[in-house]
Amino acid sequence: MKKSNSGAIFFNALIILFIAVICIYALDYKPRVRLVPLLVGIVSLVISILVLINELYPLPVFGKIELDLMSPLEEKEGENEQQAIPSKMLAIIFWMIGFMGLTLLVGFYISIAVFCFAFLKFQEKVGWLKSICVTAGIWAFVYLVFTVVMELQMFEGVLFGAILQKI
Amino acid sequence: MFEAMGSAAGHLLVPVNIAYIFLGAFIGLLFGILPGLGGVIALALALPFSFGMKPHSAMLFFSAVMGSVAFGGSVTAILLNTPGTAQNAATTLDGYPMAQQGQANKALGISATSCGLGAIFGLIVLILLLPIVRRIVLLFGPPEFFWLIIFGLVTVAMAARGSFLKGLTAGGIGILLSLIGFSDVFGVLRFSFGSKYYLWDGVELISLVIGLFALSEVMNYYIKGGTIASKEAGRGGRVIDGVKEVFRHKKCFFRSSAIGTIVGIIPGVGGTVANFIAYVIAKERSRNPETFGTGNPEGIIAAEASNDAKDGGALLPTVGFGIPGSAECAVLLGGFILHGLVPGPLLIRDHLDIVFILIFGLLFSNIIASTLGLLAANLLVKVTFVNVRYIAPIVVVLCFVGAYAVRENFWDVVAAIFFGIVGYGMIKFGFPIVCLVIGYILGVMAETTFHQSLMIASGSYKIFFYRPISLILMAILLAIIAFPIVRALKKGKDNEKK
Numbered sequence: 147m148k149k150s151n152s153g154a155i156f157f158n159a160l161i162i163l164f165i166a167v168i169c170i171y172a173l174d175y176k177p178r179v180r181l182v183p184l185l186v187g188i189v190s191l192v193i194s195i196l197v198l199i200n201e202l203y204p205l206p207v208f209g210k211i212e213l214d215l216m217s218p219l220e221e222k223e224g225e226n227e228q229q230a231i232p233s234k235m236l237a238i239i240f241w242m243i244g245f246m247g248l249t250l251l252v253g254f255y256i257s258i259a260v261f262c263f264a265f266l267k268f269q270e271k272v273g274w275l276k277s278i279c280v281t282a283g284i285w286a287f288v289y290l291v292f293t294v295v296m297e298l299q300m301f302e303g304v305l306f307g308a309i310l311q312k313i
Numbered sequence: 314m315f316e317a318m319g320s321a322a323g324h325l326l327v328p329v330n331i332a333y334i335f336l337g338a339f340i341g342l343l344f345g346i347l348p349g350l351g352g353v354i355a356l357a358l359a360l361p362f363s364f365g366m367k368p369h370s371a372m373l374f375f376s377a378v379m380g381s382v383a384f385g386g387s388v389t390a391i392l393l394n395t396p397g398t399a400q401n402a403a404t405t406l407d408g409y410p411m412a413q414q415g416q417a418n419k420a421l422g423i424s425a426t427s428c429g430l431g432a433i434f435g436l437i438v439l440i441l442l443l444p445i446v447r448r449i450v451l452l453f454g455p456p457e458f459f460w461l462i463i464f465g466l467v468t469v470a471m472a473a474r475g476s477f478l479k480g481l482t483a484g485g486i487g488i489l490l491s492l493i494g495f496s497d498v499f500g501v502l503r504f505s506f507g508s509k510y511y512l513w514d515g516v517e518l519i520s521l522v523i524g525l526f527a528l529s530e531v532m533n534y535y536i537k538g539g540t541i542a543s544k545e546a547g548r549g550g551r552v553i554d555g556v557k558e559v560f561r562h563k564k565c566f567f568r569s570s571a572i573g574t575i576v577g578i579i580p581g582v583g584g585t586v587a588n589f590i591a592y593v594i595a596k597e598r599s600r601n602p603e604t605f606g607t608g609n610p611e612g613i614i615a616a617e618a619s620n621d622a623k624d625g626g627a628l629l630p631t632v633g634f635g636i637p638g639s640a641e642c643a644v645l646l647g648g649f650i651l652h653g654l655v656p657g658p659l660l661i662r663d664h665l666d667i668v669f670i671l672i673f674g675l676l677f678s679n680i681i682a683s684t685l686g687l688l689a690a691n692l693l694v695k696v697t698f699v700n701v702r703y704i705a706p707i708v709v710v711l712c713f714v715g716a717y718a719v720r721e722n723f724w725d726v727v728a729a730i731f732f733g734i735v736g737y738g739m740i741k742f743g744f745p746i747v748c749l750v751i752g753y754i755l756g757v758m759a760e761t762t763f764h765q766s767l768m769i770a771s772g773s774y775k776i777f778f779y780r781p782i783s784l785i786l787m788a789i790l791l792a793i794i795a796f797p798i799v800r801a802l803k804k805g806k807d808n809e810k811k
Contacts, residue, residue: 154742161482161744168489171504179499182760183492190485197478234536235737242528242709242730250723254714262706270702284707288714300714301723311722312510 151201158198165191241265250310253303259285314443314665321669324369325677333370334674337377338681344378345385345398352382352398356644360651368652369670375648376674379641380432381682383620387424388686391613392417394534395527395708400620402526402747403588407605407612414608415550421686422555423613427566429683430559431618434570435577435625436672442578442629443661443668455765456776460786462759465586467790470748471593480748483739487752488759490516498761511724520716520725521753524732525739525746527712532737535705540698552687558610559618565595565611566618573619577626589751591619593793624675632656632668 169187172180241261248257262284266277292298302308324330337359344355355378363371386401391408404424411420453461466488470480493504494515505512559566569591576587595615596605605612624641631642633656649656654667661668716729739746770776777783 151742157738157742157744160738161486165486165489168504171506175501175503176499178764179496179501179503182763183489183503186485186488186492186756190482190489193478193485194482197476197482200478234538235532238532238535238705239734242733245709245713246726246730249713249726254717258710258714262710265706266702272702276703280703280707284710288710292714292718296718298718299721301717301721308723311724313508313724 154201155198158194158201162191162194162198165194237269241269249301249303251303251305253306253308254288254300255285256303258288317665318669320666321673324373324666324670325673327370330370330373333366333374334377334677335681337374337674338381338678338685341378341381341678342385342682342685345382345401346388352379352400352641355379355382356641356648360644360648363648363651368654368667371648371652372667372670373674375645376671377678377681379645380621380624380675380678382641383617383624384425384428384679384682384686387428387613387617387620388421391420391424393530393704393708395530400588401616402750403592403616404613404620406592406616407607407609408616410606411550411608411610411613416608417550418552419550419555419558419610420608420613422552423558423610424555424617425552425683425686426556426559427569427614427617428621428686429679430566431570431573431621432624432675432679434567434618435574435622436676437625438571438574438622439625439628439672443633452782454780455762455769456780457782457786459759459762459766459777460783460790461586462755462762464786464790465590465755466748466752466759467794470745471793476743479744483744483746483748484752487749487754488756490521490749491753491756492760498764511722515757516753517716517720517722517725517728518753519719520728521732522750523712523716524729524734525736525750527708528729528733529736529740529746531705531708531712532733533740534701538701540700555610556687559614562611562614565598565614568598569595569615569618570622573622574626576619577623578629586751586755587619587623588616589747591615597793597796621679625672628668628671628675632660632671 165187169184169191172183172187174180175183245257245261248260251257259281262281263277266272266280267274272280293300304310325334340359341352341355344352356375359375359378363374366374382398383400386396386398387404387408390396390401390404391412394405394409396402396405408420408424411417466484467481470484471477489504492515493512495502495513502509502513572591572594573587576590592605592612592615595611596602599605599609599611601609627642631645646656649660654660654664712729712733713726716725717723719725736746738744739749766776767774778787
C-alpha cells in the first residue's frame with residue numbers, strides 16, 4: 147500500500163483547482179456553449195477527487211485495478227522519483243527561466259551562447275574546451291537550420307528593438 | 314488503373330524526381346528526429362520550396378517528406394523518451410525502456426522494419442480500396458466520429474503508464490485546455506482568463522507538446538543524472554535482432570497495420586489514436602501483457618506499424634473527398650491546390666497517376682528512411698550513452714527555438730516552460746502526459762462532432778446510441794474497459810485465495 151506524499155497531494159490539489167476554475171468559468175456561458183466543458187469538467191473533477199482521496203487514504207479497490215494497468219517500470223520510476231534531489235530540480239528550472247529572461251532581453255543568438263556555455267562551465271563544471279565546442283556546435287546548428295534553411299526571423303531581444311506581442 | 318500506375322512509375326525513373334524523393338526523405342527524417350517539429354511543420358515548410366517544381370515532382374517531394382517523418386520521430390522516442398512527433402508517443406512506452414536496458418539497436422531495428430513494412434501494408438490496402446473509397450468514408454457521420462474520439466481517449470488512458478484514473482484526469486484536462494480560445498462552433502472566446510490576443514487561437518499545440526514531452530523529460534533525466542541508457546546494461550542487442558522480432562510477431566504486425574490503415578481512413582483522427590489503439594490491442598492479445606511498458610518488442614511493432622500504415626489509409630479520404638485524413642494530409646491539400654490539382658472524385662477519375670505518385674513517394678521514402686535508420690542505428694544509439702549534462706542544454710535550446718519558430722511568438726517559449734514544469738509534475742506523480750496531449754488534440758473535434766450530432770438529431774441524444782457503427786464502437790469500448798478491470802479483480806481474488 148502506498149504512503150501518502152505531500153507533493154502528490156499538492157499537485158492533485160492544483161489539478162482539482164484548475165478543473166474547478168474552468169467549471170466555474172463555464173457557468174457564465176450560454177447552455178450550449180458550456181455543455182461540453184461542464185460535462186468534461188465535472189467528470190474530471192469527480193475522478194481527480196477520487197485520485198486525491200486515494201492519495202490521502204489509499205484504498206484497496208484502487209490498488210487492485212491500478213496494479214494490473216500500471217507497468218512495473220512506472221512503479222520503479224516512482225521509487226526513483228522519491229529520491230530525486232530537489233536542488234537539481236530547482237537548478238534546472240532556474241536555468242531555463244534564466245535562459246528565457248536573457249532571450250527576452252538580448253535575443254536568441256546571444257542567449258543561446260551564454261546559456262549553453264554558462265550551464266556547462268559553471269553548473270556542470272565541464273572543461274573549457276568541451277563547453278566551447280558544445281556551445282559552438284549547437285549555436286551553428288540553430289543558425290544553419292532555423293536562419294539559413296528555414297529563413298526564420300529569430301527574436302532579437304527587447305534591448306535590440308524587438309517588440310513583444312500583446313497578450 | 315494499371316495505365317496510371319505505369320505512368321506514375323515512369324516519373325520515378327526521372328533522375329530529378331529520384332533526387333526529390335531522397336531530399337524529401339532526408340527532410341522528413343530530420344524533422345521527425347527533432348522534437349517538436351513534426352510532419353505538419355516539415356510539409357508546411359516544403360510547400361514554398363515546391364513552387365518551381367512540376368506537379369508530379371512536387372507530389373513525390375511532399376509524399377517523401379510525409380513518409381519518412383514517422384521513423385525519424387521513433388528514433389528520439391526510443392533514444393530520448395521524447396517522441397519526435399506526437400504520433401510516436403506510444404513508441405516511448407516500450408522503446409525507451411528497451412534503450413534503457415541497453416537494447417537500443419534492437420529497438421531501432423524493430424521500429425525501422427515495422428515502419429517500412431507497415432507503410433507497404435497501408436499502401437497496398439489503399440490501392441485495393443481506391444475503387445470503393447467513397448462508400449467507406451460515408452459510413453462515418455458525426456456520432457460515429459464522436460464515439461471514435463471517445464474510444465481513442467479511453468484506450469489511451471488505459472494504455473499509458475500510470476493509473477487509469479490519473480490517465481482519465483489527464484485526458485479531461487487535455488480536453489479542457491483544447492477548449493480555451495475562440496470557438497468556431499459558437500463564435501465566442503472561452504476560458505481566455507483576460508487574454509484577448511495570445512489565447513485567441515487557444516493554447517499552442519507545439520508549445521504544449523514541447524513543454525510536456527521534451528522539457529519535462531529534460532528536467533527528469535537531468536535530475537536523475539548519468540546517461541539515458543545504463544552503462545551497466547551494455548549496448549547489447551543488434552539491429553538484425555530487431556528485424557527478426559517483427560517477423561517473429563507476424564500476427565501483431567498485421568493486426569496493428571490493419572488498425573492503422575482503418576483509423577487512417579477516418580478523416581481527422583490520425584496516427585496518434587491509431588498507435589495507441591494498436592498498442593492496447595497488442596497488449597490485450599499478447600501472451601505477456603505484464604511486460605508491456607518494460608521493453609516488449611510487440612509494443613514497438615504495434616505502435617510503429619500502425620503509425621506508418623495509417624498514412625496509406627489517410628490518403629483515401631484526402632484524395633477521394635478532399636477531406637484530410639490527418640494533420641499532414643491537411644497541409645498536403647494545400648500542396649494540391651498550390652499546383653492546380655483539385656482533390657476529390659475528379660482527381661481519382663482524371664489524375665489517378667497523381668494518386669499513384671503519392672503512393673510510390675510514400676513507399677520509397679519509407680524504405681529510404683528505414684534503410685537510413687537501420688544503417689545509422691549504431692551511430693544514433695550513441696546518443697543514449699552521452700552524459701545528460703551535455704544533452705540537457707542542447708535539448709533546452711532546441712525546445713525554446715522550436716517553440717518560437719512556429720508562430721515567431723516569444724510567449725510560446727514562456728508557455729513551453731510552463732508546460733515543461735507541469736509535465737515534470739505529471740511524471741513525478743504518475744499522471745500520463747500522453748493522455749493530456751491526446752485529450753488536447755481530440756478535444757475540439759469531440760465537441761464539434763458532439764454538437765453536429767445533436768443538430769442532426771434536432772437535439773436528441775438518442776442519435777449517439779442507435780446507429781450501427783456507433784453501437785459497435787460502444788460495445789468495443791465497454792469490452793476494452795471491462796476486460797482488464799474484471800481480470801485485475803479476478804487476479805486479486807485468486808491471490809487472496811492463495
